[in-house]
Amino acid sequence: MVISNTDKxxxxxxxxxxxxxxxxxxxxxxxxxxxxxxxxxxxxxxxxKCGFCELRCPDYAIxxxxxxxx
Amino acid sequence: MNTxxxxxxxNFRVEKLPHIWCxxxxxxxxxxxxxxxxxxLNLDKKKVCIVSGIGxxxxxxxxxxxxxxxxxxxxxxxxxxxxxxxxxxxxxIVITGDGDCTAIGGNHLIHAxxxxxxxxxxxxxxxxxxxxxxxxxxxxxxxxxxxxxxxxNIDKAFDVCKLADGAGATYVARGTAYHxxxxxxxxxxxxxxxxxxxxxxxSICPTYxxxxxxxxxxxxxxxxxxxxxxxxxxxxxxxxxxLEDKFVIGEFKNTTEPEYTDEYNKILEKVKHLHK
Ligand SMILES: Cc1ncc(C[n+]2csc(CCOP(=O)(O)OP(=O)(O)O)c2C)c(N)n1
Ligand code: SF4
Ligand code: SF4
Ligand code: SF4
Numbered sequence: 001m002v003i004s005n006t007d008k009x010x011x012x013x014x015x016x017x018x019x020x021x022x023x024x025x026x027x028x029x030x031x032x033x034x035x036x037x038x039x040x041x042x043x044x045x046x047x048x049k050c051g052f053c054e055l056r057c058p059d060y061a062i063x064x065x066x067x068x069x070x
Numbered sequence: 071m072n073t074x075x076x077x078x079x080x081n082f083r084v085e086k087l088p089h090i091w092c093x094x095x096x097x098x099x100x101x102x103x104x105x106x107x108x109x110x111l112n113l114d115k116k117k118v119c120i121v122s123g124i125g126x127x128x129x130x131x132x133x134x135x136x137x138x139x140x141x142x143x144x145x146x147x148x149x150x151x152x153x154x155x156x157x158x159x160x161x162x163i164v165i166t167g168d169g170d171c172t173a174i175g176g177n178h179l180i181h182a183x184x185x186x187x188x189x190x191x192x193x194x195x196x197x198x199x200x201x202x203x204x205x206x207x208x209x210x211x212x213x214x215x216x217x218x219x220x221x222x223n224i225d226k227a228f229d230v231c232k233l234a235d236g237a238g239a240t241y242v243a244r245g246t247a248y249h250x251x252x253x254x255x256x257x258x259x260x261x262x263x264x265x266x267x268x269x270x271x272x273s274i275c276p277t278y279x280x281x282x283x284x285x286x287x288x289x290x291x292x293x294x295x296x297x298x299x300x301x302x303x304x305x306x307x308x309x310x311x312x313l314e315d316k317f318v319i320g321e322f323k324n325t326t327e328p329e330y331t332d333e334y335n336k337i338l339e340k341v342k343h344l345h346k
Binding site for chain 2 (some may be wrong): 013059
């Protein structure tokens with residue numbers, strides 16, 4: 001099954017996030033923010049579901065659900 | 071409870087997550103990349119064995135849901151050699167640190183490479199001994215600092231790829247925790263090579279290497295990887311002086327030579343009649 005980007009959903013697991021800020025720094029659309037040392041989705045509207053946050057999160061605390069691995 | 075993406079659910083012992091590594095430690099990024107490469111290759115999980123030594127990096131197999139073996143410091147390749155000889159049908163993957171692989175384990179590395187035994191070694195290279203608190207390693211650049219080099223390191227660093235190449239590895243590449251998509255492809259190709267493969271995966275250790283050398287936060291260290299890696303295909307375009315402060319990533323060697331377990335089995339065939 002081919003899943004288009006728009007069908008994917010951006011998910012976070014706050015309990016796993018260590019607040020390193022890597023996903024925030026390399027998000028091309030400035031969607032994310034670290035608040036109180038935990039990841040926060042500030043601007044979901046702008047998310048292009050590129051998956052860079054998922055690729056570089058050292059703690060697997062942010063990902064796209066329904067991506068090509070599923 | 072949410073236990074992560076499908077990739078994480080499929081390949082990790084999720085009850086052990088989050089892992090023990092520090093915030094922003096590059097090892098987590100590399101570990102995920104290795105599992106994505108394994109998944110992309112559709113390998114039978116029962117036929118994959120992941121072996122490590124001791125170090126922060128070497129804790130990876132504890133989280134990965136495959137056959138796994140956490141051994142002693144420096145000896146991952148010795149154990150892996152035994153596994154591969156006993157069960158050549160297994161895909162044997164070694165995860166090791168720069169200290170584990172090139173200091174105490176350097177001898178095992180050169181001989182595993184020389185034998186061209188079908189093992190894929192991924193070095194989680196953070197340029198320091200992370201687990202024991204920041205001693206310099208054979209990949210700490212000259213003049214940089216560690217707890218054991220408070221006035222600067224006078225040793226010249228190993229280029230792990232050149233070392234593996236010179237010793238006889240048949241697949242040699244370098245990737246980074248920033249260039250993840252490329253790294254996944256390099257690991258896939260390493261696993262597919264029938265022979266000794268080494269991937270030097272540049273990690274970041276914000277806690278020790280970063281602090282000791284004033285490299286900033288994890289984000290700054292990731293930006294360093296982004297800004298200073300030059301792809302091997304683009305090297306010719308750069309002037310020598312510019313390259314001096316950069317490091318080269320990509321595939322350096324991909325050749326075919328007789329593989330060790332095959333050669334060993336040929337010997338067994340040859341002497342079989344003696345045991346009639
Ligand atoms: C025989 C032996 N010598 C020394 C040690 C102490 N020791 C544990 S991990 C380590 C170095 C780890 O560095 P590296 O392999 O680069 O991994 P990192 O922690 O940086 O990921 C050392 C010296 C040990 N456990 N066993
Ligand atoms: S999927 Fe891409 S655009 Fe969306 S939050 Fe992640 S990095 Fe940003
Ligand atoms: S990269 Fe992962 S651990 Fe770091 S801030 Fe983002 S979600 Fe949290
Ligand atoms: S000490 Fe360094 S290598 Fe070890 S977990 Fe922390 S950041 Fe990672």
